[in-house]
Amino acid sequence: ATVSVLNWRPYPVRVVCNKPNTAHSSAPLRRAPPPQPPDEMEEPTVERQLPPNKMDPAVYAVSLLRRRRFDDCINICTELLAKMDGRDMQVWWLKARALTNKNWIDDTEMEDEGVAELLLDENNINNMPRPGTSFERPSSSASSNGGTSQAIRPSSGMGRPQSGFLRPGTGTRPGSKSGTVEAAFQGARPGSARPVTSAGRYVRLGTASMRSEEGGPFINTAKFDMKKYARQPPLAKVLCDYVLHHDHNPIKALELGSEATVVEGYGDWWWKNRVGKCFYQLGLYRDAEKQFKSSLKNQDMIATYLALGKVYYKLDQPISALELFEKAIEKHPNDTHLLLASARIHEQLNNVDKSVAYYKQVLALDSSNSEAIACLATNHFYEDQPEIALRLYRRLLQMGVTNTELWNNLGLCCFYASQYDMTLSCFERALALADDDNSADIWYNIGQIAIGIGDLGLAYQAFKVAISVDSNHAESFNNLGILELRKQNIDQARSNFQTSCRLNPHIHEPLFNGGLLAFKLGDFQEAYTLTMKALEQYPEHTESLELRKQLSQHFTAI
Numbered sequence: 001a002t003v004s005v006l007n008w009r010p011y012p013v014r015v016v017c018n019k020p021n022t023a024h025s026s027a028p029l030r031r032a033p034p035p036q037p038p039d040e041m042e043e044p045t046v047e048r049q050l051p052p053n054k055m056d057p058a059v060y061a062v063s064l065l066r067r068r069r070f071d072d073c074i075n076i077c078t079e080l081l082a083k084m085d086g087r088d089m090q091v092w093w094l095k096a097r098a099l100t101n102k103n104w105i106d107d108t109e110m111e112d113e114g115v116a117e118l119l120l121d122e123n124n125i126n127n128m129p130r131p132g133t134s135f136e137r138p139s140s141s142a143s144s145n146g147g148t149s150q151a152i153r154p155s156s157g158m159g160r161p162q163s164g165f166l167r168p169g170t171g172t173r174p175g176s177k178s179g180t181v182e183a184a185f186q187g188a189r190p191g192s193a194r195p196v197t198s199a200g201r202y203v204r205l206g207t208a209s210m211r212s213e214e215g216g217p218f219i220n221t222a223k224f225d226m227k228k229y230a231r232q233p234p235l236a237k238v239l240c241d242y243v244l245h246h247d248h249n250p251i252k253a254l255e256l257g258s259e260a261t262v263v264e265g266y267g268d269w270w271w272k273n274r275v276g277k278c279f280y281q282l283g284l285y286r287d288a289e290k291q292f293k294s295s296l297k298n299q300d301m302i303a304t305y306l307a308l309g310k311v312y313y314k315l316d317q318p319i320s321a322l323e324l325f326e327k328a329i330e331k332h333p334n335d336t337h338l339l340l341a342s343a344r345i346h347e348q349l350n351n352v353d354k355s356v357a358y359y360k361q362v363l364a365l366d367s368s369n370s371e372a373i374a375c376l377a378t379n380h381f382y383e384d385q386p387e388i389a390l391r392l393y394r395r396l397l398q399m400g401v402t403n404t405e406l407w408n409n410l411g412l413c414c415f416y417a418s419q420y421d422m423t424l425s426c427f428e429r430a431l432a433l434a435d436d437d438n439s440a441d442i443w444y445n446i447g448q449i450a451i452g453i454g455d456l457g458l459a460y461q462a463f464k465v466a467i468s469v470d471s472n473h474a475e476s477f478n479n480l481g482i483l484e485l486r487k488q489n490i491d492q493a494r495s496n497f498q499t500s501c502r503l504n505p506h507i508h509e510p511l512f513n514g515g516l517l518a519f520k521l522g523d524f525q526e527a528y529t530l531t532m533k534a535l536e537q538y539p540e541h542t543e544s545l546e547l548r549k550q551l552s553q554h555f556t557a558i
Contacts, residue, residue, distance in 0.1 A: 057076055057079070057080055058080065058088075058090060058091055058094070060076060061073045061076045061077050061080070061091070061094050061098075062094065064076065064098075065094060065097060065098055065101075068101070070098045070099075070101055070102040071102070073094065073095070073098040074095055074098045074099060074102070077091050077092075077094050077095035077098065078095065081095070089235070093234070093235065093238055095218065096218070096219070096238045096239065096242045097238055097241075099218060099242060099246050100238070100241045100242045100245050100246055103245055103246045104245050105245070107277070107307075108303065108306045108307070108310070108337065134316050134318065219239070219242060219243075219247075221243055221247060221249060221252050224239075224252070224256075226252075226255045226256045226259045227259050229256065230256060230259035230260040230262075230263050231263055233260070233263075233264070236256060236260050237260075237270065239256065240253050240256050240257055240260070240271075240274055241274075243256065244274065244277065244278065250277075250278040250281040250282050251278075251282070253274065253277075253278050254275060254278035254279070254282070257271050257274045257275040257278060258275060261275060266294075267298060268298070269295040269296075269298035269299035269301065269304070270295075270299075272291050272292070272294050272295035272298065273291070273292065273295045273301070273303070273304055273307065275291045276288045276289075276290075276291030276292040276295065276304075276307060276308075276311075277307065279291060280307070280310065280311060280314075285311050285314050285315055286315075288307075288311050289308065289311045289312075289315075292304055292307055292308040292311065293308065296308070300331060302328065302332055302335055302337060302338065305324060305325065305328040305338065306337060306338070306341060308324060309321045309324055309325060309341055312324065313345075318345050318348070318349055321341075321345055322342060322345055322346070325338055325341050325342040325345075326342070329342065334365055336362050336365050336366050336369065339358050339359075339361050339362045339365075340358070340359075340362055340369075340371060340372070342358050343355045343358035343359050343362070343372075343375070346358065347375065352379060355375070356375075356376065356379055359371075359372040359375050359376050360372075360376070363376070368399060370396060370399065370401065373392050373395055373396055374392075374393075374396065376392055377389040377392035377393050377396075377409070378409075380392065381409070381412070381413060381416075386412075386413040386414075386416040386417040387413075387417050389409075389413045390410065390413035390414065390417055390419075393406060393409050393410050393413060394410070397410070402433070403433060404430050404433040404434045404435070404438050404439075404442065405430075405438065407426050407427070407429040407430035407433065408426070408427070408430040408438075408441070408442050408445060410422075410426045411423050411424075411426030411427040411430060411445070411449075412445060412449075414426055415449055415452065423449065427442065427445075427446055427449075430442050436469060436470075439469050439470075440466045440467070440469040440470035440473045440476070441466075441473075443462045443463070443465045443466040443469065443476075444462070444463065444466045444473065444475055444476050444479075446458075446462045447459040447460075447462030447463045447466065447476070447479060448479075450462055451479075456483060456486070459479070459483065460480070460483050463476045463479050463480045463483070464480070467480070472503050473503075474499075474500040474501075474503035474504035474507065474510070475500070475504075475507070477496045477497075477499045477500040477503065477510070478496065478497065478500040478507075478509050478510040478513065480496045481493040481494070481495075481496030481497045481500065481510070481513060482513065484496060485517070490517070490521070493517065494514065494517055494518075497510045497513050497514035497517065498514065501514060501530075501533075505533075505537075506537060507537065508534040508535075508537040508538040508541055508544070511530050511531075511533045511534035511537065512530070512531065512534040512541065512543060512544050512547070514526075514530045515527045515528070515529075515530030515531040515534060515544075515547060516543075516547060518530065519547060519550070519551065524551060524554060524555070527547070527551060528548070528551045528555075531544050531547050531548050531551065532548070535548065
């Protein structure tokens with residue numbers, strides 16, 4: 001058996017496209033005598049330029065809302081409400097809708113799990129699921145699913161196959177908590193910190209939006225009588241979205257949604273969808289599942305399919321999510337959101353061929369989809385097709401994407417495509433744009449390039465710089481151990497292998513390297529333990545199988 005050097009790992013292209021909701025809200029153009037608005041409103045006074053001549057200010061506010069100029073719409077509505085002493089229901093409706101759309105966040109993406117979700121989650125998940133049926137144990141056999149071998153395509157810090165697109169939730173496994181506080185605080189990368197709660201960003205955004213309004217919040221929901229407003233469907237829907245997306249108060253929104261569902265006779269899909277969202281934000285996933293399923297019975301909506309898929313994702317049921325998305329794709333074959341959702345789950349389960357097929361369908365419908373382009377480029381790179389990957393990364397560059405990760409991947413593709421003249425300039429640009437979060441990966445890849453050209457001195461220095469920037473970079477510690485072995489520094493090499501195993505237990509290279517070193521030093525028990533751990537992470541690793549065979553023969557002889 002030979003010492004296995006950790007393969008290069010191009011850092012995933014980070015093109016986070018969290019688009020806000022683009023649906024335009026409609027409002028009546030005629031201004032009839034309005035009914036009385038809620039008494040709990042407190043109206044600030046803001047200076048605002050006048051609308052165009054001979055144009056009604058309320059009609060102008062409707063136009064601004066449709067053009068998504070929310071700040072201008074809010075200012076005009078504030079002036080009108082101040083003049084009318086807050087007694088114009090239509091203007092109040094416009095301002096509430098504008099504030100909601102301004103603070104709207106696309107919640108169809110998966111978000112990271114916080115410490116509170118991990119430590120306080122009471123959902124029971126199978127501890128020993130079958131491979132390929134859970135995010136906890138994705139399929140690790142490359143031959144069974146046609147994917148790239150794990151020796152070529154590395155795993156992330158949580159043991160998942162490396163993706164080409166950094167999206168929320170890909171750094172964690174649903175339900176993968178070991179029950180310890182230390183494990184809960186560990187972030188997506190080993191050693192990084194996890195947010196206390198995934199709802200923290202919503203709370204911070206809501207606080208900032210309230211501060212921007214002089215005189216306090218626009219609506220005081222604490223004094224609301226939900227039964228009263230539930231009998232007015234147009235007002236109740238705007239109010240529910242305002243409470244859910246602006247104030248980020250799912251409890252109040254749930255109260256209003258429950259009352260409105262009863263008023264509508266349990267036949268309105270919209271209210272069931274909002275109640276399901278409230279249950280989801282409160283962590284009541286089974287209740288959310290029931291509401292979303294009931295909503296789909298009343299009305300077939302793509303957003304409801306995506307929301308129900310998120311529930312299955314949280315419950316660690318990828319097979320159920322895939323069946324749901326396949327059923328939805330049959331009804332909506334040209335929707336890219338459903339195709340992307342299926343591709344993501346297949347990719348996280350290591351079903352690379354199926355995920356690639358879905359990404360190609362997405363590109364056939366939307367040729368400028370950044371996520372599909374990046375994931376296909378990463379797959380071609382690990383399939384030993386750097387020329388095709390280079391074309392796809394250049395496509396991202398032409399689309400206006402310029403960041404550290406893209407230039408790093410372009411440099412790797414140029415090197416392995418034998419375009420050496422471009423490699424250095426790409427890495428120079430990557431280092432110029434790098435920060436403390438990703439510069440360690442850039443130096444790690446520079447070290448891999450140095451090993452490829454035979455400059456072990458440069459490689460040693462690059463790995464040293466990588467661990468100086470990020471002291472938890474497990475891959476750099478592994479490769480430093482290899483270089484220390486070449487210098488006959490046995491103790492330092494063993495220490496580096498142990499550090500790499502501790503920082504990232506999901507990669508098999510440092511486990512095998514440590515086991516092989518222990519075998520050569522005569523510590524057969526330690527060698528057998530590390531070899532078995534390496535085979536748990538990568539059952540098809542040839543060198544580990546050979547080392548286990550030699551150890552078994554030795555133990556039999558004893």
